[in-house]
Amino acid sequence: MQRVATLLGALLVMAALWPASGLDMSARAQSPIQADGQNPMGARPTADSVNEEFLFKQSPKITGRISIPDGKAANLIQPQGRQYQMFREGWLPWIGALVILGMLAALAAFFLYRGRILTDHSQESGKKILRFNAFERFTHWMTAVCFIILSLSGLNYIFGKRLLMPLIGPDAFGALAQWAKYSHVYLAWPFMLGVIFMVVVWVRDNIPNRIDWEWIKAGGGFIGSKHPHAGRFNAGQKGVFWMVAGFGAAMGATGLMMLFPFAVFDVNGMQVMQVIHSLIGVVFIAGILAHIYIGTLGMKGAYDAMGSGKVDLAWARTHHDLWVEQEQARTASGPQVASHPAPAE
């Protein structure tokens, strides 16, 4: 049955081609003898050739056939390299400086306006409640240490030659940049692992809900004097979590493409990966600067959560009242305090 179908198909194709080939032959037979040096197709093989203009109209880069194993060498001209140059040298240093210095300026302005958010000594209960266990703290600090080194070595790719090289000279800077590159390439792995661990241990406490909306509407306690309700993580912390998860995934994905260059993309794809990696990178750094500020200088008592892992119960009641209630209900053996309304700050 199949054979009959194939045969029929072949006959159909032959029938379709027959008139065409017949016409072609008759046309060739009828055409007069060609003038010297001209071929019957009417093309002049010496003079008529492809040229740059024609090929660039067909495709943004000129690619041909190459007789060596390196497939990338088949690209003859990719003018996109000039656009990449424009982005990396024309735009990126300005964007990076603006975003990071802008964040530092905003944090400084906030500090001058609001000062350090304090918890009065008189309010401290002296009792401690475990906020982050050892694994959570390990995950946080592994990711944090990697992040700091990755951001410094990452910024070195953009600003090193502008700021550091004139100070220490090209040879010392070359050696430093080589080590910065190794650290960037190798610490990317524990960083990606840390982001995965963080998502696994904290995602269930970071699902946005109605309380977050109330928290945002109340200004999160940053503006005004009242502390809105919050679970284990308030809306701001959830924002940091999702930023780390989202940007971490994007940095990881684009970074992997650069760790294994040309495994997936061609040269233009690699350029796009670079652009995404660098743009998200500088925004990520600015975001984490704000996170570092509020976790250390910006708010008294906040650092203990990631330092020792234990926070003062009164601090926890002020900032994460719903979480404290939940913890106390869950662990009867946990530290208990008399249920009284939290004093107004």
Add this chain to the structure above:
Amino acid sequence: MARMKFLCDADRCIECNACVTACKNEHEVPWGINRRRVVTLNDGKPGERSVSMACMHCTDAPCAAVCPVNCFYTTADGVVLHSKDICIGCGYCFYACPFGAPQYPRVGNFGSRGKMDKCTYCSGGPEPDLSTAEYEKYGSNRLAEGKLPLCAEMCSTKALLAGDGEMIAEIYKQRVLKRGYGSGAWGWKTAYRETVAI
């Protein structure tokens, strides 16, 4: 001072790859690296042309601009060279190069590629001219000996021209006028932001 450029007359190139071989031999280029290559366009179709391509030693070279450690420099002859002592093998110059010239001795290993290698216009690197250190890192320095790049010098059809930009453009212009056609100075617009006006 001359402004050194390459110009490949594609109407003469016969894709013999002798330029590629000569380059590899002259500079003892490591395995897997081709400082020069021949790309065939419209292969097997009417109007097929082959173009011999290497580093074009661009004006406002993109590789030099994007290098995060500024390891590139342009000589008085307009040749774009780099220092392998400073290079960190980040790969940015390959992304920026319109002609795919920069290459790396290793691939992978988390992107640790080794020191970049590319066409030096047969003029070595930052080390003292004709020194052993220069030869080991960058190959021979024919320019210091008063010779032009070997690829162009030994091209059997004289398709590949090397030398001062104005002189080779003039030679190409004469050829085009004489024979009545020419597929153009490949890559000049991207590399030098100018073409050979005919």
